[in-house]
Amino acid sequence: MINNKSQRVVFFGSGYYTIPIVEKIKEHGLVLVVTTEPAGEFVDYLKKENIPYIYSKLKKEEDILRIKGVEPDLGILASYGAIIPREILYLFLKGILNIHPSLLPKYKGPSPVQYAILNGDTKSGTTIIKLDEKIDHGPIVEQEEIALFGNETLKNLTEKLFTIGREMIIEIVQKIEDGLPIKETKQDSFGEVFTKKITKDDGFINLDSPPAPDQLERMIRAYYPWPGVWFHAPSLARGTLANKIIKLLPQGKLQVEGKNIMSLKDFENGYPEGQEILKKLNMA
Template sequence: MKIVFFGSSSYVIPILRFLVKNFDLKLVLTTEKSGGAVPTFCKQNKIEFLSVPNLSDSNLKSLILNLKSPIAVLADFGLIIPPEILNLFPKGIINLHPSLLPKYRGPTPVQNAILNGDKITGISIIKLDEEIDHGPILGQEKEQILDTDTAESLYKRLFAKGANLLPKILNKYLEESLKLIAQNHENATFTKSLKRETGFIDTSKIKDQKSKIKLERKIRAYFPWPGVWTRLRLGYGGQAKLKIIKFLPFGKLQVEGKKPVSYKDFLNGYPDAKSVILPIL
């Protein structure tokens, strides 16, 4: 069966592998530019792909229509699918979303799960409708959140789990033997996009154990992007300069332009920063 895929980032490669093996993958649409994980995979496997900054190109609708693909799959795409694209697929677009919907709709479900100290999350497979992560559920599987998880490690596991769940779900859906379950919209929660500034911290406000726990979660939730960072004046006298300091998982710090080091090695190299760094450890 012909199929189209919408997706970006290295996280979705397990899903692409499944589609290449089991379907006639006619086209991949991605927001990544040449050199990204998805375009590279497509080139290696001789799959037609388009790198698109948006879905407003009038030629795109004609291209998809001419493919005559009854269904599409979407994962970590990063753009909202407009109705004129959604309606091109008779059997719709199947979306893999890394949360247990209706919890954490939107672009940053994993980051929010870690920030909130959740112990369990999961992957949801839904049929897209015109609202964000709002459509009926085809299937879900739970996943434990480890104390060491970063957004990166958890996204990898969730999309890999989704790639394993997709064959069972997709085949039943195409055979029309799967019952779709409406989400409980009253229980929906929503997430927001992250910006570089989201990761900035004011170290003077990290004073008690509760704020230290929040910082530790934030470091893991915002890795690798946007990262947790602050500005510190490092050096002595006229040699002192304002530098960006990144807080990395597993007890690492990184001064801009330098390699990551342990807190201990950082303080050995910049003893003048002890008054700022030690209170938040």
């Protein structure tokens, strides 16, 4: 159930790691959730908690009217996965706050966590910005930095950054409720980096020209659990491996298509061509 306060909040987001954010926001006047996720753990949570929601990328007039109908004051966005159109943006009297998992202006766009890991960054963080008409461009309201240690995966770093964002956003929402001023700092274009959307093909590696070992290790962590780092076993491989898809996983593990996860050592010992494949990857 949600706690209806005088401030009316709409949340835009998707993904299981945004559930704790919604859990906090529902005590601060949450009236509607807009998600690009048609089903899954996030939607199951909304149903269980009886939180009103719509599945929408905000291209249908009926969905825009639904948002307008709740007379929103404040919007909160986290991992929504679609552009907020201008006509929605200006419905919110107090604006829309975006929880972004990077140290803006670095890593704008859809894949900030992956890029931080791929580039071997030694720090990351979470930024709260006030949304404007450009992607991840609005003024910074708050930012918190953390150290990276070279063992983070997409999964656990995303969870950590959104956990930090949850605490940050609740403090800001409380200030807004109390009528306190919110400081906004214009983003500096210096250091601006844009990211692209990650596809399944980004995880593909060619056994004949594999990435350098350090780059491959970062790819494995940056693309776990999706899209994963994967390759096709050689078509002339002996036994049962021929043309199978093999996924490389963190912590020295892999998974042959149709098989359980195993260690690199078990793969090497269990398949005649295992050692040859691992040598090509500089992992033997």
